[in-house]
Amino acid sequence: MRETNKKSVFLLSGFLGSGKTSLLKQVIKIQKENGLTPAVLMNEIGSVSIDSEEVDKDLPLAELLDGCICCTIQDKLESQLQNLLLNEKFDVLIIETTGAAHPVEVVDAVMSPLFADSFEFKGILTVVDAWQWKKKGSFSPQILQLLYEQVKHASLILVNKEDLVSEMEAGIIVGDIQSLNKKAQILLTTHAKLSSEILNQLSPLPKQELIKTRVNKELSLQAFVYTFKGSVNQVQFEDWMRSIEGEVYRMKGYVPFTSEKYPMLFQYSFGMPVYLPEDMNMPKNLVIIGEGLSKNKIFSDLDKLDVRKEEE
Numbered sequence: 001m002r003e004t005n006k007k008s009v010f011l012l013s014g015f016l017g018s019g020k021t022s023l024l025k026q027v028i029k030i031q032k033e034n035g036l037t038p039a040v041l042m043n044e045i046g047s048v049s050i051d052s053e054e055v056d057k058d059l060p061l062a063e064l065l066d067g068c069i070c071c072t073i074q075d076k077l078e079s080q081l082q083n084l085l086l087n088e089k090f091d092v093l094i095i096e097t098t099g100a101a102h103p104v105e106v107v108d109a110v111m112s113p114l115f116a117d118s119f120e121f122k123g124i125l126t127v128v129d130a131w132q133w134k135k136k137g138s139f140s141p142q143i144l145q146l147l148y149e150q151v152k153h154a155s156l157i158l159v160n161k162e163d164l165v166s167e168m169e170a171g172i173i174v175g176d177i178q179s180l181n182k183k184a185q186i187l188l189t190t191h192a193k194l195s196s197e198i199l200n201q202l203s204p205l206p207k208q209e210l211i212k213t214r215v216n217k218e219l220s221l222q223a224f225v226y227t228f229k230g231s232v233n234q235v236q237f238e239d240w241m242r243s244i245e246g247e248v249y250r251m252k253g254y255v256p257f258t259s260e261k262y263p264m265l266f267q268y269s270f271g272m273p274v275y276l277p278e279d280m281n282m283p284k285n286l287v288i289i290g291e292g293l294s295k296n297k298i299f300s301d302l303d304k305l306d307v308r309k310e311e312e
């Protein structure tokens, strides 16, 4: 196969809630504007996928659920890549890793000799949440190491959520990040907006720079899925949300508020909630991710808020 027939592969990395799905949407848009068909491979912690609902229904999409690509399902990743190549027509592959994945582990699978004629790896795009970075002092050493690893191997780093920090804070963060990775281009963004030129110029770091440093596998992140049976009072839900700040890093899903006709899309990242009304009935699943969580306590707290119709 000629070099030009190879499919470009972009790998999107970044910690939980940093804006990878926002970046995914941007990269899809740019590829389509360039007349190319993108395919998407995504994986999620927690066995219910929320993000895939945000990807256009007409794109080839493969999902790896229940864990990091890197530590639990490496073989599955290779077979998903093979399936995509055999069964789908696409020009560009975009892989969104879970916020808890070490990106180089995924590069290894994509660059396997198995796919040498099929894929041209274009580089790692890492999203850093400026708001999270400011609070990174409260993270465990394992999580900090992962954040640094995601930055170190990137060809392009988006310092996202620029709107949530001051100009001076943004400058300090960019300086921090540049000192960890001198080769990467760094962009300050909101909602991970980037231009087609930047994406087209991207080239991967030389192979020797992509040497894996072992990320401590003791990373103690946990993920649960809570399924609401009835509906919840929004004020009580928000009181609960404030009570778990600091332990729960990330939540996303659909929350059935008593005041709303349909469950609302709910996104929560490091203390910051966002609600979006839906105009159809979505499954009432909430993915909860954090460190050192008590599943029993969280479920019993939510059970208390979750009121069935007949009890209201």
Ligand SMILES: Nc1nc2c(ncn2[C@@H]2O[C@H](COP(=O)(O)OP(=O)(O)OP(=O)(O)O)[C@@H](O)[C@H]2O)c(=O)[nH]1
Pocket (backbone or CB within 6 Å): 014, 015, 016, 017, 018, 019, 020, 021, 022, 023, 051, 098, 099, 160, 161, 162, 163, 164, 189, 190, 191, 192, 250, 252, 267, 268, 269, 274
């Ligand atoms: N204020 C602000 N919010 C943002 C920005 N970018 C993304 N968000 C919000 O941050 C939340 C997380 O964004 P996602 O794009 O889903 O992040 P993610 O990295 O894919 O999240 P995970 O898949 O859970 O790791 C959502 O509520 C977004 O709307 C930004 O630039 N500014």
